Amino acid sequence: MDEPARRGRLPLPHRGIAFGGDYNPEQWPRETWAQDARLMREAGVDLVAVNVFGWAEIERSPGVYSFEELDSVMDLLHEHGIAVNLGTGTSTPPPWLTTAHPEVLPVTREGETVSPGGRQAWCPSSPVVREHALRLVRATAERYGDHPALALWHVSNELGCHNALCYCDESASAFRRWLERRYGTADALNAAWGTSFWSQRYGSFDEVLPPRLTASAENPTQLLDFRRFSSDELLEWYRAEAQVLRASTTTPVTTNFMVTAHIDTQDYWSWAPDMDVVANDHYLDHRLDDPWAELAFAADATRGLAGGAPWMLMEASHGAVNWQPRNLAKAPGELERMVLTHVARGADAVCFFQWRASRAGAERFHSALLPHAGTDSEQWRATLRLGALLDALDEVVGTRPTSDVAVVFDWQAWWAVDAGGHPTQDVRYLDEVHAMHAALRRAGVGVDVVSPDTDLSGYRLVVVPTLYLVSDEAARSVERFVVGGGHLLVTYFSGIVDENDHVRLGGYPGAFREVLGARSDEFFPLDDGESVALDDGGVGRVWTERLEPRGATVRARFTDGPVAGGAAVTRHEHGRGAAWYVATRLGTGGRDALVTDVLEGAGVRPVLPGAGGDVDVVRRDGDAGSYLFVVNHGDDAFVARAPGVDLVTGRRADAHEVPAGGVAVVREQPTGRRRPSEEAPA
Structure with a gap:
């Protein structure tokens, strides 16, 4: 699909907000299907995902395809005016494949082979799985490429949710090939990985292994590159399926991202350009301190991946999920608030897992649009209300949120921060990212979530939370933004290393020293539960450092702790702009007060006066x-x-x-x- 089409309205036949979810008719007798289609129309459902897990149903023995049941489903949905987001069915191989080829099963870093019986029991680097999968994709595309119900191709499902990191011999060979393409020579790899440390120098790529279980701490750049490789390997899987689909059809192609707090295995900034439609799966995570703040961040981040264009919520839950320790049902009003948080932030399609609640299987207690209790239930009445609500909002399709504030977010920085071997294990990347985004949201301003490579010139304020790993070019982009008149807020443990996870020499915060007008020569992390006071009334936790202003003005100092009297918050006028630095993890009150000051200085107003907070x-x-x-x-x-x-x-x-x-x-x-x-x- 060409770029202008992808960045306009979602390429779906329904001109308003699309509403629907996953439909798994193979789990139900044929006599149920007609009832399902009728109830879908009653609820206002106009888009369903079909054949997401269809491999074992369609190909019950190697190379022998049976599409008759799927034919009936496709025809039935079309007769009822319901468009189809058609899965390629490749997300989980059938048992006959893993039985005949046990070498396709993924291997953990401890060397244990994962057994089939769940889902995604396959190695992303396996040529055997890919050969069989692409053969199925080709047959499915030829069968349904011109079917009138087809609105969207759905490649696999949640790629990498369970099998992103495989350490088998096939993965090791693919990793070596990836490294050779990246570095060219073993000497270049040795320089990037710092292999002079601990006698790790490699004489050839053949000597390199994935970061399997070791007797001591692993090489941090090896860990980082394996993450990059693993993300790229799954992206290549997507591209291989998409290439087959595009060879025989013009229907848009996508897959469902997982922009969420508990999945970090894909660098979606590198994936997004390959999507005709950016789609995300998101579920409220009640294990978090503030699930609603995380939901808002994920929605803003998904819009960032779409380049500001409309995107689709491919999966969400109508009520409770089944995979958290305590699966909480939604209270009255929660469903509407969840859905409108996504729609407000650019989602022009809202879909759920799933249409009809399963009787059997691992997700039988996962909520659905049509619950176990059937239509005589509050859940079904909530589905009807939701369908009517989304119909009432159809006219918002094509409009877009705009913002003067951006938060820089990077999956590779996330990998590097959380890999360990740092001054404290208490610095976790998402903690500060989520905290800063939540503070901006409480301040009532709109926020874009952008990659480090984004052109920042259109913003008034850019927030850089704990961007530990940053390239030289991204750091220069941040400085150009400030010199040109922008306002910048950087928090602790940022700019420390380059893209190879090598420490930037000359003092911290490394890549951002000049723009911030401040320099640290030593970190002083805090003990578990320890806090320090600031002279502006704020409280700091987790982190302090010995910070020397070099042009910056001190806006708050530590009054106790290991660097008592030292600078905690600074502001530096640089070029035509200003750059703030925060050398600790502020409490909620202190962070909110700081964000208010920074927004005021940047000339950023709330979306609606008086709003914010809850x-x-x-x-x-x-x-x-x-x-x-x-x-x-x-x-x-x-x-x-x-x-x-x-x-x-x-x-x-x-x-x-x-x-x-x-x-x-x-x-x-x-x-x-x-x-x-x-x-x-x-």
Whole structure:
């Protein structure tokens, strides 16, 4: 698909917000299918994913395909006006394949072979699996490439969710080939990996192994490169399937990302350009301190992967999931707040796992649009309400959120920070990323999540949380942004190493010393549970460092702890802009106060005055007008002073009361609105 088409509306037949989910008719008798199609139409479902796990059903013996049941399903859905997101069926090989070829099974770093019986029991580097999978993809594409129900191709499913890192001999050979393409010579690899340490020098690529279980700490650059290789290997799998599909059809191709707190194995910045549609799976994770803040971050990050274009929520849960220690059902209003948090941040399609709750299998207690209790249930009535709500919002399709603030986020920095061998194990990459994004959200401003390679010139404020690993070019881009008049906020343990995980010499924070106008010569991490006080009333945890201002102004100092009297927060005027540095992990109150100061200095206004905190507000803009999304997570009603029509209630007013736990989507009266940066004073 060409770039302009991909960056416009989602290429789906329904012109409004698409609504649906995974449909697994193979789990049900044929007489259920007609009822399913009828109930889908009643609920307003117009897009379903089919054949996601169809391999064992379609190819019951090698090379012998039986498409008749899938033919019936495709025809039935088309008759009911329901479009299909058609899976290639390759996500899990059938038992006959793993029985005939046990060498395709993945191997853990401890050397244990993973058995089939779950899902994704295959090595991403296995040529045997790839050969069989592509043969199935080719047969499926030839069968359904011109079917009128087909709206989207769904390659595999959640690639890398369980098998991203394989340490088998086949993976070792593929890793060596990847390294040879990256470095060219063993000498270049030795330089990048720092193999003079611990007598690790390699004489040829043939001597290199994956980072299997070792007697001591592993080589950190080897670990980092294995992560890069593993992400690239799965991307090549996607590309191989997509190439087969595109050879016989013009239907858009995608796969479902997992931009979430508990999956870190793919560098999706490198994957996104290959997607005709960017799609994400996301589930509220109640193991986190603030699941709603993580959901908002994931949605903003998915929009970043789409380059600001519309994207689709491929999977979410109607109620409880089945894979957390305690699977909490959604309270009244939670479903609507979850969905509108995604839609506010650019999702033009909302789909669920799954349509009908399974009777058997590992996910039988995972919620669904149609629950075990059937249509005489509150879950089904919630499905009907949700379908009506999304229909009421159809006109927002094609509009986009805009922001003057960006948070820089990088999967490779995540890998490097969390690999270990650092001054403290308590610095975890996502902790600071999520905390800074949440503070900006509480301040009521819109946020873009961008890669380190993004052109930053369109923003007023860029936040760089714990970007431990950064390339020279990305660091220069940050400095150009500040010199050109931008405002920058960098937090501790940033700029420390280059892309090979080699420490930048001359003092910390390495790549950002000049732009920040400050230098540290030693880290002083805090003990578990220890905290330090700041003279502005704030509290720091986890981290301190001996920071010397070199042009920067000290805005807060430590009053106790290992560097008492030293700088904790600094601000440096650099070029036409300003750069802040935070040398500790601030508590929520201190972080919020700092973000407020930085936003004010950068001239960034809230999306809606008076919002923020528990009231999440996002504006989507388009040529025809703007829409204000208000998601009230608080215990009190909120009055949104925004003249216009609330699409949720149909009410026109100058101000809209959004009840506790409620939502509103206001079609704003035309006011000649521009981006916040164009309204704010210079």
